[in-house]
Amino acid sequence: MSVNLTANAIPAIIGGDVNAKPLVQVLDVADVALISNSNNSQPQQQQRYQLLLSDAVSSHHAILASQLNDRVRTARVQKGSVVQLLDYICTPLRNHKIIMVLNMETIIPDCEIIGNPKPYKDSDLPTVGTIANNTVENLARSNNNSNSAAQNASHNAQNFRPKIQPPYQPPPAYKGRGAILKNEAPARIIPIAALNPYQGRWAIKARVTAKGDLRRYNNARGDGKVFSFDLLDSDGGEIRVTCFNAVVDRFYNVIEVGKVYMISKGNLKPAQKNFNHLKNEWEIFLESTSTVELCPDEDDSIPKQKFSFRPISDIENVNNNSILDVIGVVTSVNPSVPILRKNGMETQRRILSLKDSSGRSVELTLWGEFCNKEGQKLQEMVDAGFFPILAVKAGKVNDFSGKSIGSISTTQLFINPDFPEAHCLRDWFDRVGKDSASLSISKDITPRGPTNEIRKTVSQIKDEGLGRSDKPDWITVRAAISFIKTDTFCYTACPLMIGDRQCNKKVTRSGNTRWQCDRCNQEFEECDYRYLLQAQILDQTGLTWVTAFQEAGEEIMEYSAKELCFLKYEQQDDEKFGEIIKSRLFNQFVFRLKIKEELYGDEQKVKITVVKADKLDYSSESRYMLDLISIPIFVGSNCCAVSASIDTMNHTY
Amino acid sequence: MDTSNPAAFVNAELLHFYVGRRVRALTQVVRSDGGIVIGKSTDEKQLVVKGSPPPAPLTTFVEVFGIVNNDKSITPDIWTNFGDAVDMVSYNKLCQLAHGEYKHLFL
Numbered sequence: 001m002s003v004n005l006t007a008n009a010i011p012a013i014i015g016g017d018v019n020a021k022p023l024v025q026v027l028d029v030a031d032v033a034l035i036s037n038s039n040n041s042q043p044q045q046q047q048r049y050q051l052l053l054s055d056a057v058s059s060h061h062a063i064l065a066s067q068l069n070d071r072v073r074t075a076r077v078q079k080g081s082v083v084q085l086l087d088y089i090c091t092p093l094r095n096h097k098i099i100m101v102l103n104m105e106t107i108i109p110d111c112e113i114i115g116n117p118k119p120y121k122d123s124d125l126p127t128v129g130t131i132a133n134n135t136v137e138n139l140a141r142s143n144n145n146s147n148s149a150a151q152n153a154s155h156n157a158q159n160f161r162p163k164i165q166p167p168y169q170p171p172p173a174y175k176g177r178g179a180i181l182k183n184e185a186p187a188r189i190i191p192i193a194a195l196n197p198y199q200g201r202w203a204i205k206a207r208v209t210a211k212g213d214l215r216r217y218n219n220a221r222g223d224g225k226v227f228s229f230d231l232l233d234s235d236g237g238e239i240r241v242t243c244f245n246a247v248v249d250r251f252y253n254v255i256e257v258g259k260v261y262m263i264s265k266g267n268l269k270p271a272q273k274n275f276n277h278l279k280n281e282w283e284i285f286l287e288s289t290s291t292v293e294l295c296p297d298e299d300d301s302i303p304k305q306k307f308s309f310r311p312i313s314d315i316e317n318v319n320n321n322s323i324l325d326v327i328g329v330v331t332s333v334n335p336s337v338p339i340l341r342k343n344g345m346e347t348q349r350r351i352l353s354l355k356d357s358s359g360r361s362v363e364l365t366l367w368g369e370f371c372n373k374e375g376q377k378l379q380e381m382v383d384a385g386f387f388p389i390l391a392v393k394a395g396k397v398n399d400f401s402g403k404s405i406g407s408i409s410t411t412q413l414f415i416n417p418d419f420p421e422a423h424c425l426r427d428w429f430d431r432v433g434k435d436s437a438s439l440s441i442s443k444d445i446t447p448r449g450p451t452n453e454i455r456k457t458v459s460q461i462k463d464e465g466l467g468r469s470d471k472p473d474w475i476t477v478r479a480a481i482s483f484i485k486t487d488t489f490c491y492t493a494c495p496l497m498i499g500d501r502q503c504n505k506k507v508t509r510s511g512n513t514r515w516q517c518d519r520c521n522q523e524f525e526e527c528d529y530r531y532l533l534q535a536q537i538l539d540q541t542g543l544t545w546v547t548a549f550q551e552a553g554e555e556i557m558e559y560s561a562k563e564l565c566f567l568k569y570e571q572q573d574d575e576k577f578g579e580i581i582k583s584r585l586f587n588q589f590v591f592r593l594k595i596k597e598e599l600y601g602d603e604q605k606v607k608i609t610v611v612k613a614d615k616l617d618y619s620s621e622s623r624y625m626l627d628l629i630s631i632p633i634f635v636g637s638n639c640c641a642v643s644a645s646i647d648t649m650n651h652t653y
Numbered sequence: 654m655d656t657s658n659p660a661a662f663v664n665a666e667l668l669h670f671y672v673g674r675r676v677r678a679l680t681q682v683v684r685s686d687g688g689i690v691i692g693k694s695t696d697e698k699q700l701v702v703k704g705s706p707p708p709a710p711l712t713t714f715v716e717v718f719g720i721v722n723n724d725k726s727i728t729p730d731i732w733t734n735f736g737d738a739v740d741m742v743s744y745n746k747l748c749q750l751a752h753g754e755y756k757h758l759f760l
Contacts, residue, residue, distance in 0.1 A: 622743035629750065 003082055003107075003114060004234075006188040009055035010120045013090050014097050019200045020188050023107065025114055026081045027059055028052040029072055051077070051101070053085075056115030062088070062099035071106070082108040084194075192237030195268060195282055203264035205295060206231035207302045209238070210393075210410055211257050214248065229255050230278060230410075231263070234301040240276045241266065241284040251292055260295040260302055277323040277394060277410070305412075307393060309421055313358035316441045320399040323408075327391040327421050328354030329429045331361065333379040336371040350375040352382075354390060354405075355438050357428045363404040363442035364392065366413075374413040381415075387429065388415050389422045401454075402442040455624075459541035467595035467606045474611075475595065478621065480588045481556060482538035484581055486568075489553075490561040495528040496520045504530060529562040535610075537591060546593065548610040555613040557584055589613040590621070659760055660718050662744075662751045665698035668725045670752070678727065679716045679735060679744045690715075695745035701726035714739040 006022030013022070030050045049064040049072045064072065071077040087103035189203050210230040217224050228242040241263065243251055255261070266284040276283055286292070307325045310318075318324065333352040340346055348371035355361040366375045374390075381388045391414040395405040407413075416422065425433075456475045460466070466473040494503040494517035503520055507527050510516035515527040531553025536543050548556055557564065559580060568577050592612040597604050660677040661667075668676070680692030680700045687705075692715070694700040702717050703726045714735035719727040751759045 619740035619743065622740060626743060626746045626750075 003111065004189065004191075005054070005056045005082070005114055006190070007055065008057070009085075009188065010053065010058040010060045012188075013085075013088065013099055014060065014120065016090065018089055021084055021086055021200050022055065022188050023082060023084050023190065024053045024055050025111065026051050026077060026079060026083060027054050027113065027117065028079055029077065053099070054113075054115070054117035057117055058120035059117040060097075060099060060120045062101050065100060065102045068101065068104065071104075076106045076109060077104075078109065080111050080113060081106055082111050082114075189262070191235040192231065192233045192239045192280070193235060195237075195239065195280075195284070197268040197282070199268070201264070203262055204231065204233060204239075205260060205262045205302070206233040206237075206239075207260045207304065208255055208257050209305050210412055211255055212410060214252060227252055228275075229257075231261075232303060232306055234303075236303070236306060237280070238278040238306060239280045239282065239284055240271065240278055241286060243286045247286050247288065247290070250288075251286065254292055254294070258304060260298075262291075262293045262295055264291045266290045275410075305393065305414075307391065307419070307421075309391070311358035312354065312356045312360040312362045312441065315362055315397060315403050315405070316360070318397050318403070320397060322397045323394050324397065324405075325391070325393050326354065326356075326362070326395060326405060327389065327419075327425060328356040328362070329387050329425060329433060330378050330382055330390050331355050331387060333375065333382045335379070336375060348372065348375075350379075352378060353440070353442075354392075355429075355433065356425060357433060359436070359438050361438040361440045361442075363402075363440070364390075364395070365398070365404060365406040367407050370407050370411070370413060374415060377415060387434065389417065389425050389429075390415055391417045391419065391422065402440070404442040457541040458537065458539045458544050461544060461593075461595060461606075461608070462542075467597045467608075472594050472596035475593050477537070477539065477591050477593055478588060478616065479537040479539040479543075479591060480586045481535055481584055482543055482586065483536040484557075484584060485534040486577075486581060489531065489533050490529050490565050491532050493528040493530040494520055495524070495526070496522060502528070504528070529560075529565045531557070531561045533557070537589075544608060546591070546608045546610050548613065552610040552613045555615075556587075556589065556610075588616045590616055661760055662748045663721075664696040664745055664748045665694035665700055665725075666696050667748060667752050668721055668727075672721045672723060672725070674721060675718065675730075676721055676727065677716060677718045679714060679739065679741065681714055681741070682711055685711060695741045695748060702729050703727070704729040706732050709734075713737045714741075 003023070005024055006020065009020065009022035009024050012020055028051070030052075032048050032050050033046070046066060047069060048066065049069060051062050051064055052059055053062050054060075064077075068077075077083060084105045084107055085101055085103075086105055088099060088101045090097050090099050092098075188201070189205050190199070192204050192206060195202060195204065208229050209232045212228040214225060214227045217226065224245050225248050226242060226244050227248055228240050230238060230240050232238050263284070263286075266286045268282045269285055271278070271281055271283040307327075309325050309327045312326065312328060315324070315326070331353050334350055336348045336350050338346050339349045347368050350366045350371040352364050352366070352375070353361050354364050378388060378390065392405065392407075393412040393414070394408065394410045396408045396411075398404050398406050453476045454474070456464075456466070456477055458477060458479060461475070461477075466475065492507050492515065494505045494507045494515075496503045496517065498520070503517060505517055505519045507515040507517045510523055514523050514525060516523045530550045531548060533548040533553045533556065535546055535548060535556070537546055550561065554560060557580075564577065564580070567573050567580075590613075591610050592614075594609045594611050595606060596609075597606050599605075658675050660675040661671055663671060663676045663678050668678075678700060679695050680690075680702070682690060682692050684691040685706065688703065690702040690704075690706060690711075692700045692702065701724075702719070703722065704719070706715075706729075711732070712734040714737065716733045716735055717727055717729045718731040718733075719729040721727055
């Protein structure tokens with residue numbers, strides 16, 4: 001691991017910069033027991049640690065404030081530690097400088113010595129003990145803020161003449177002329193991962209991995225424009241940088257993808273997770289005072305892009321709207337189609353399929369410019385018989401029909417990139433992949449009736465926990481009726497019209513011959529009879545209870561609710577009634593089901609409603625099943641489909 | 654049910670694999686005279702059935718169980734009326750699957 005200590009940290013501190021919060025390395029730790037004095041005249045022996053700090057080029061001693069002593073004792077600070085100095089001062093004493101560390105953070109507890117630091121000469125370096133002594137005395141004074149005459153002299157080996165120490169003032173170099181005050185001192189380059197709003201002056205050096213489009217907007221405050229770009233540094237840290245309005249003008253043309261820049265004096269704010277999918281809780285906002293400098297020399301330590309590819313088989317289980325990277329072989333490209341968007345604007349769309357070594361393929365939808373540029377190129381390549389490798393950075397998962405990936409404004413496409421993953425894939429495809437079948441996790445493009453029809457089996461309802469999300473699940477199931485509850489299969493309904501729909505509320509008897517509806521507040525002679533059918537449906541995987549209302553009920557029973565009611569209750573012809581019910585059993589239908597979990601008392605129950613019951617069309621059903629068989633899935637389920645289709649064939653006469 | 658001699662689902666193309674063996678085939682009746690019924694098999698080829706149909710009238714589509722002769726015609730055992738509308742394509746696909754990948758399920 002290579003760590004970059006803050007360049008020129010030591011000279012900067014000696015020069016008076018105490019705001020840089022540099023990264024330095026501890027070369028040595030020495031225990032110096034000192035005799036110090038405080039305001040009371042008794043001399044006290046205090047344990048103090050002296051560190052030898054290095055910035056990889058120069059080294060200098062520093063005294064650790066006593067409140068940090070335990071850091072050394074617990075080995076958080078030891079020989080070789082890389083630390084960040086957070087609060088420190090540098091005071092001149094006669095002709096040398098004393099660095100005192102008041103607060104610091106250990107970044108790496110143990111690290112090899114970086115560089116070849118040489119002692120920094122501020123002037124003659126006196127012996128360790130005396131420096132420490134003097135510093136402690138100064139500090140004691142300044143801490144106590146006393147103006148009283150020093151009482152120390154006698155304890156000092158050197159004849160340190162007491163003098164009245166004025167209240168602590170920054171060293172003369174600081175007085176309004178220093179580089180820091182003029183905001184001109186060079187900032188220290190720190191890793192992107194270390195950026196935070198409480199950081200003092202910082203600078204980062206990173207490569208632009210993505211540049212967003214210039215967007216104009218209009219809100220309550222008027223018109224504005226904005227653009228963002230993403231940075232990646234040599235430690236792998238990533239962060240997004242955003243510019244608004246006038247700042248856009250300054251930097252939009254300066255920033256180019258792939259180039260390395262040194263950026264400083266930006267604001268750090270929390271990242272907007274809706275748009276910003278980088279792994280950083282902060283985002284940089286550049287202002288008029290920010291600086292962006294192009295670094296012309298190629299810095300190979302900064303990678304060009306950072307990917308985390310997922311195998312396509314993983315995508316099936318990923319949440320809707322997740323952002324991810326994927327790499328695969330393009331097996332088909334469809335032509336561009338103009339699509340009308342919600343805001344009335346027209347855009348282009350292309351669908352292509354990607355296949356990878358996980359045995360799955362997925363649909364990739366390209367929008368807008370991607371269709372014309374990369375999309376066109378890919379189409380030409382596939383038409384010519386080549387199957388290019390495509391790497392997608394920041395694609396969005398969509399679960400409209402199966403799982404597919406769509407491009408967003410920050411998506412980047414790389415055709416036949418020079419990555420190890422790409423070479424692996426190419427290898428796999430040429431040897432094995434191009435002939436192997438893969439299962440598509442997106443719905444197939446061949447339309448089968450209504451495009452949002454999802455076929456499931458009865459057992460999948462329970463296994464996949466359908467109906468448990470906040471929206472109901474709509475599926476299609478081919479099943480047979482196995483049981484019909486005959487105790488209450490219909491109810492008396494209000495026939496009055498409310499607007500253009502029938503009221504249908506359950507009515508109650510009023511008197512002996514009349515009916516009363518509470519919603520319409522009316523009484524009438526004749527009521528309507530509507531189905532409220534509870535039935536069990538059954539397929540080769542299992543059975544489940546469903547409820548069918550009027551329309552579906554009639555499709556299933558082929559008799560109106562009124563007729564059956566009449567037969568059972570008025571005529572009391574149980575035999576005929578029983579015959580009709582029996583004849584309905586084991587008829588197959590293609591059911592359209594609505595599945596939703598609802599609260600019953602204090603229990604959550606999954607309620608399945610039959611919205612439509614279509615008579616089975618053997619021909620199209622056989623073709624559907626033959627299609628299923630043609631995709632090589634597991635032999636087990638194919639056998640199921642084959643035997644089920646033989647069964648259906650036998651029904652055709 | 655006698656499962657000792659299962660009949661294979663065939664179309665015209667697959668007949669020569671089952672010479673001398675029991676098969677079943679769906680055919681669209683084109684001509685029926687004397688002791689021969691000429692029909693169109695599910696893969697659009699000619700199918701000859703050498704035998705007289707039962708007295709009941711034949712519908713447009715008929716499935717025949719029988720033994721395959723050397724000349725690729727079928728000597729029928731059982732005639733089954735399949736009605737006037739049947740999906741020949743599905744039956745044909747079935748023949749192909751039953752002969753190919755999934756033979757073990759049928760024979």
